[in-house]
Amino acid sequence: IDEEDWKLFHRLDDRYALPKSSLHLLIRNMSLHNIKNDSGEWAYDSRSSLLSMLLASMFNEAMAQETYDASLAGSHWSLSINSSGIKLTCFGFSDRLPDLALKVLGDFLSGNFLKDEKFYTSTKDRAIRGLRTYFESRRADSHAMYYRNALLSSKDQGVKEDLDIVLGSTFEDVVKHHRTIFEDEDRSVQCLFSGNVSSREAKEFFSSAKSSIQTAYEMKTLGLSNEDTVTSINPGRIERQLPQGEEIQLHFSSQNTQEENGAVLCTYQSSIPSFKGEKLSNPLALHSSSAIRLLSHIMREPLFNSLRTKQQLGYIVSSSYEIGVCSQSNENGQVPLTTPVDFISINVLSQKMAPPDIVDRIDDFIQDFRKYLEEMPESEICDHVDSLSTKLLKPIQKLHSEASLQYLRIARYGPEVHHRSKHRSDLSGDYIQADGSSDADNIPWNTTHALASTIRGMRREDILKTYDRLTNPSTRSRVVSCVYGKKFPLKKSTGSINTSLKVGTTIVTSKTPSPPHHSTSSMSLFSLLQRYSLYPKKIK
Numbered sequence: 001i002d003e004e005d006w007k008l009f010h011r012l013d014d015r016y017a018l019p020k021s022s023l024h025l026l027i028r029n030m031s032l033h034n035i036k037n038d039s040g041e042w043a044y045d046s047r048s049s050l051l052s053m054l055l056a057s058m059f060n061e062a063m064a065q066e067t068y069d070a071s072l073a074g075s076h077w078s079l080s081i082n083s084s085g086i087k088l089t090c091f092g093f094s095d096r097l098p099d100l101a102l103k104v105l106g107d108f109l110s111g112n113f114l115k116d117e118k119f120y121t122s123t124k125d126r127a128i129r130g131l132r133t134y135f136e137s138r139r140a141d142s143h144a145m146y147y148r149n150a151l152l153s154s155k156d157q158g159v160k161e162d163l164d165i166v167l168g169s170t171f172e173d174v175v176k177h178h179r180t181i182f183e184d185e186d187r188s189v190q191c192l193f194s195g196n197v198s199s200r201e202a203k204e205f206f207s208s209a210k211s212s213i214q215t216a217y218e219m220k221t222l223g224l225s226n227e228d229t230v231t232s233i234n235p236g237r238i239e240r241q242l243p244q245g246e247e248i249q250l251h252f253s254s255q256n257t258q259e260e261n262g263a264v265l266c267t268y269q270s271s272i273p274s275f276k277g278e279k280l281s282n283p284l285a286l287h288s289s290s291a292i293r294l295l296s297h298i299m300r301e302p303l304f305n306s307l308r309t310k311q312q313l314g315y316i317v318s319s320s321y322e323i324g325v326c327s328q329s330n331e332n333g334q335v336p337l338t339t340p341v342d343f344i345s346i347n348v349l350s351q352k353m354a355p356p357d358i359v360d361r362i363d364d365f366i367q368d369f370r371k372y373l374e375e376m377p378e379s380e381i382c383d384h385v386d387s388l389s390t391k392l393l394k395p396i397q398k399l400h401s402e403a404s405l406q407y408l409r410i411a412r413y414g415p416e417v418h419h420r421s422k423h424r425s426d427l428s429g430d431y432i433q434a435d436g437s438s439d440a441d442n443i444p445w446n447t448t449h450a451l452a453s454t455i456r457g458m459r460r461e462d463i464l465k466t467y468d469r470l471t472n473p474s475t476r477s478r479v480v481s482c483v484y485g486k487k488f489p490l491k492k493s494t495g496s497i498n499t500s501l502k503v504g505t506t507i508v509t510s511k512t513p514s515p516p517h518h519s520t521s522s523m524s525l526f527s528l529l530q531r532y533s534l535y536p537k538k539i540k
Contacts (some may be wrong), residue, residue, distance in 0.1 A: 001203065001206060002418075002439055003057070003386045003417045005187070005188035005189065006188070006206075006210055007190045007191070007414065007418075007439065008193070008202060009187075009190070009191065009193070009406075009410055009440060010193050010196075010199050010202040010203075010207040010520060011192070011193075011194035011403075011406065012194075012195075012197070012198070012199070012513070013176070013194065013195045013196050015395075015399075015402075015448060016195075016399045016510060017055065017091055017194050018179045018196060018399060019195055020091070020092060020093055020094060020195055020196060020399060021091070021092070021093075021094040021193065021194065021195030021197045022089075022192075022193075022194050022399055022400045023088070023089070023090040023093045023098075023101050023192070023193050023194075023205075024087070024088070024191065024192045024404070024407035025087070025089075025101065025105070025189070025190075025191045025209060026084060026086070026087050026089040026190045026191070026407075026409075026410075027085050027088075027187060027188075027189050027191065028084065028085040028188045028189070028190070029086060029088040029136075029286070030042050030184055030186040030188045030189060031048065031087065031180050031181050031183075031184035031280060032048065032049070032081055032085060032181060032443070033045065033048055033049040033052065033083065033273055033310060034048060035048055037048055039056075041451070042186075044156075045158070045385075046155075046156040046161060046162065046165060046355075047165050048177065049155075049156065049168075050127075050162055050165045050166055050169070051169065051173060051174055052081040052122070052181075053127070053175065054124065054127065054174055055081065055174055055177060055178055056079055056081040056086075056301065057123045057126070057127070058078055058113060058114070058119040058120055059079055059107075059108055059113050060078070060079060060124045061119050061122065061123060062113035062116070062119045063079075063104065063107060063113065064103045067100070067104070069279045070096075071097075072099050072492045073092075073093070074092050075087065075090070075091070075092030075093060075097060075519070076091050076092055077090045077100060077101070077104050079104065079108060079416075080155065080426055082188050083240075084411050086108075086181075087411075087437070088104060088108075088319050089404075090104070091400045091403075093504055094195060094196045094197050094201075095177075095402075098204070098205040099199075101205065101511050102205070102209065102212065102346065103206055103210055105209060106212050108187050108272045109182070109212055109213065109216035110216070111175075111179075113177050114174070116180060117171045118475060120171045120174060121171075122205055124166060124169065127166050128163065128166055128167065131163040131166060132163060133175045134159045135159070135256055136255065137254035137256075137348065139259065139261065139263070139510050140254045140256070140262055140263035140349060140483040140485050141261075141263040141265065141316060141347055141348075141483075142480040142486075143254055143255070143263065143483040144263040144264065144265040144347075144482065144483045145265055145347075146482070147250045147252055148250065148265055148267055148479055151238050151240065151250065151481075151508075152240045152267075152479065153238055153240070153481060154326060154471055155238065155471075164320060173517055176458055182216050182217050182219075183217075185217075187217070188415075189209075189210070189213060190410055190411065191209065191396065192204055192403065192410055193408045194402075194403045194406065194407060194471065195400075195403065198386055200217065218251050219227065220393075226378070233432040238326050238327070238451075239324030239325060239326035239339075239340075239341045240534075241269065241271075241341060241477070242269055242456075242477035242478075242479070243477065243478070244271045244475050244476075244477055245474055245475060245476070246478075247473075247477075247478045247480065247506070248478075248479050248480070249478075249479075249480045249482065249508065250481045250508045251477070251484070251490055251507065251508065252483050252484070252490070253484050253489060254483050254484060254486075255311070255481070256464070257486075258486075259485045259486060260351045260482060260485050260486050260487050261314065261351045261485045261487075262347050262351065262354065262355045262482070262484050262487070262488050263347070263348065263350070263355065263481075263483045263485075264346075264347070264348045264349060264350075264355045264359055264362065264480065264481070265345060265346070265479075265480075265481040266346040266359070266362055266478065266479075266480050267322075267343050267344075267345045267478065267479040267480075267481070268343055268344045268345075268470045268471055268476055268477070268478055269293060269341060269342075269477040269479070270288060270341060270342040270470060270477075271469070271475075271477060272284060272285060272288040272344060273285050273339050273340060274288075274289045274323055274339075274340035274342040275288075275289035275290075275313070275340070275450070275451065276338065276340060276413065277413070277444020277447055278447075278450055279444065280413065280416070280417070280444060283466075286450060286451070286454050287454060287477060288342065289451065290341075290451050290454035290455045290458065290460055291458060291463060291465075291466035291511050292321065292466060292470070293342075293388065293451065294385065294388055294455055294458055294463060295344065295467055295470070296319060296320065296321035296344050297321075297384050297387070297388045297465060298317050298373070298376075298381075298384050298463070299319050299369065300318070300320075300341075302369060302372055303315055303318075303319045304318070306368070307361060307362070307365060311360060311361065312352065313348055313351060313352055313353070313361060314347035314348055314350030314351065315349060315350075316347065317347070317348050317349075318346075318347050319344060319346045320344070320345050320347070321342070321344060321345070322342075322343050323341065323342055323343075324340070324341040324343065325338060325339075325340050325341070325412065326340075327339075327412070337416050337419075338412050338413055339377075340417055344526075346362055348362070351487045351488070353488065354488035355482035355483065355484060355488070356482065358482075359482070360475055363527035366471050369467075370464070370467060370468075370471075372466070373463060373464055373467060374462070376460075378460070380509045381460060381463070385455055385456055388452075388490050389452040389453075389455045389456050392451055393448060393449070393452050394453070394516050406445060409445060410443060411441055413444060414439065414443060417439050417443050418439050420442070421439060421442065426508060453488075488512075
């Protein structure tokens, strides 16, 4: 089914031969995390986001006892509210799974669980405890990742603001928020039903779900919805992209008073967008993503041997390949265009030396590793190529895992694919059949074969070129997140922070340092986020 705001994707199981199915239903809704400003445009709102979190947690607690028998019978469900929308996931035996999904969906839409305030009280209490102990219960390296993610992918002002909002919320606020959600005309629905279920059964379920959702919206809007309204879609996640050659250093004291360790998280961000799929990305993105994955695979063991085994910097020394995903609206604010971003991260947890000294050791390793790549035997490169490509092509072993990956691609790329198909249809004047084929054929269901094939063609020169682009001070985009423990505390002066930095380096610190070297700038994390409010840039 491929209607403008209602899309059903179905896949019949041809691998696992189990009497089970997996169902993913996504209701995109702008009011979950946004409010309309004075000009009538949607803007992110931390309070709406936290009320949505409380709402989902209350519902899961309220339904736990009622659906306990279903879980004993092997049918499981979960409902979450994230940056994409309201997500209902069900997995279990095929014969009763649609009944379970419709039951859970209907109870959430009706709001009957909001009649008892006890679920709100317990949910709010858990949220407050979690936010109050967020830093005290975590290691320094978790803090370092928190500050990095706050810079690159956060929309709000952090844990303190979240705690203040939750403390100030009331049961009536949550009830009103539930009503506001279903008064919002900007909504669309996407569903994936896969496994041992026929196309007819999938359509019957989707028809029933559609009827329930439409009824819920009509009851809240009293039938005053405007059919001519063009649906906006919540852009969802963000990933800020630093300009090439820019470095940001974050320096914060650990808020865990018992933490002896300090931590450093160095993130090298790629300036070339990651690979989305052969029909959505150009060959340069495929080549870049393949090379970065291979670099991360090669780097892991030498980094551990150098910093952990030989230098014994700390118990935790690791490197990893990561991918951040940014979804942003098009010029009309209706379709999120997804831009994935590749990066390599190096993480060190240590009480042997201060974080700035650890950064120096990491920089030394980065220089030495290039020589290692130059002198690495060709046979060793081939071994890494074979190992990584084999790992990528390893078949998924579980139906639900495969369905979850397929759903992720629908949620991430579905609106963009539909927008492109519709745009091509408008330009050519050809009518595209509304049977789901046009969208389904263009969604990148499997990118691993293209990545593995490109990795097998990688040569030493390709690896070195990508490595230089990622790590050379003149071209790299790097975030250095430092957290200071009790053994090496962060001082008020910049004596413990290297001020002999290249032009374009920004220092962010929880203390108030004296003015740093003229080649750097110092500001708060909030000021930096304001400065980077335009990032990531729109990809034309």
